[in-house]
Amino acid sequence: MPVDPGLSSCDPALFFSLPPNVVSWLSPDILLTGPLSGPDKADAGRPNPIQVHVHRRANVELPPSEVVLVDVYVGTPGIAMSPSANTRKLTNAQGRPSLTLQADSIPGGGSAVASFTWTPPVGVPDSDPEAAGHRCLVARCYPDACTPNPSDFFFPDEPHVAAHNVAVVAAPAGSPVRHGVLSVNLDPNEPQEVSVRAIWDQNPSRQLKDLALPRIRPVDGLRRFASRPPGRISLEFSDLSPRRMRDFSDPRKQYDARGRQRQLGYEAMIQLDPGQIFTITFEADLSSGVTGDAHFFHLTQRGPQGRLQGGLTLVTVVVGD
Numbered sequence: 001m002p003v004d005p006g007l008s009s010c011d012p013a014l015f016f017s018l019p020p021n022v023v024s025w026l027s028p029d030i031l032l033t034g035p036l037s038g039p040d041k042a043d044a045g046r047p048n049p050i051q052v053h054v055h056r057r058a059n060v061e062l063p064p065s066e067v068v069l070v071d072v073y074v075g076t077p078g079i080a081m082s083p084s085a086n087t088r089k090l091t092n093a094q095g096r097p098s099l100t101l102q103a104d105s106i107p108g109g110g111s112a113v114a115s116f117t118w119t120p121p122v123g124v125p126d127s128d129p130e131a132a133g134h135r136c137l138v139a140r141c142y143p144d145a146c147t148p149n150p151s152d153f154f155f156p157d158e159p160h161v162a163a164h165n166v167a168v169v170a171a172p173a174g175s176p177v178r179h180g181v182l183s184v185n186l187d188p189n190e191p192q193e194v195s196v197r198a199i200w201d202q203n204p205s206r207q208l209k210d211l212a213l214p215r216i217r218p219v220d221g222l223r224r225f226a227s228r229p230p231g232r233i234s235l236e237f238s239d240l241s242p243r244r245m246r247d248f249s250d251p252r253k254q255y256d257a258r259g260r261q262r263q264l265g266y267e268a269m270i271q272l273d274p275g276q277i278f279t280i281t282f283e284a285d286l287s288s289g290v291t292g293d294a295h296f297f298h299l300t301q302r303g304p305q306g307r308l309q310g311g312l313t314l315v316t317v318v319v320g321d
Helices: 206-216
Strands: 030-034 048-056 067-075 087-089 100-102 111-118 136-143 161-164 166-172 177-184 192-200 233-237 244-248 264-272 277-284 293-302 308-319
Touching: 030 136, 030 161, 048 067, 048 136, 067 111, 100 111, 166 177, 166 206, 177 308, 192 233, 192 277, 206 293, 206 308, 233 264, 277 293
Parallel strands: 166 308
Antiparallel strands: 030 048, 048 111, 067 087, 067 100, 067 136, 136 161, 177 277, 192 264, 192 293, 233 277, 244 264, 293 308
16 A cells, blocks of 8 residues: 655644545545536636545644645546646646645544635636546645655555546437546556456445435436446557457346346556556447436556556436437
8 A cells, every 4th residue: 555655654644534435536525616517517717616625633733833735636537647647736836826724723533624716717628637627636635844746646545635536428318428538657667557447336335326416416317326237338548459358348247147246347458658648438338228327437547466546437327319
């Protein structure tokens, strides 16, 4: 479990919290609310409030005058992200607002909220981290005496780091859904083989449904969380040829001979150059889906020793023509 040595050895008090049964990239401690589009979506040219909840462990001292920095990064829809790839720093950087908390404002065993407004520019391309629409957020909190790593968030093991990464995609009835995302080799110096996987969530937790519902309720025609599996799932890679692929998305094999559920999904092993950024196109066959059904898919990337490097949850809603 690698952590940021510049933070873990410097500060034992601060952390971000994650409820049980919630995947690590869906932290409730970060919230972007577009004034027009709602949670997790940015509206260009308008002030978009962002709130970050910072927690402090009970019975762990912090000097009352200590200043706690709260760095917030925004990124294009993606899986793995770093401070220097697929993201842009929105706070505590040149030309950006300062976002801090006084240590004595964070009660032991409790939390405090740091908030600011971000106005995305108008007219930038979708590939720009500050474009309108679904955006991924990463937050990092630490006393100003600490120095975080400039090229690695050490997500998800570093307790001073949280990520919120979910996208809602409308899928026209009778058609497959396709969605492009970015990812990166988090090692800027060495090549890596990584595993990219897409899984259909057969039994979304109550906590996941509670988180998703406000985000998918505005989609016209939403009726229920899907219980019927999709058709085949696949992943395509721009300018990359996977070394190995494993397709286990056949809905006819959802249950084994004993009636136990199997995971349905798709996995690819790919070789990446140092720091290489690449595009992934996720596709799921929802042509036989019922209009109004919401499906949950989790996309993840794992590096050496199976270390999780990032994740994204796609919620697809089958809509009418």
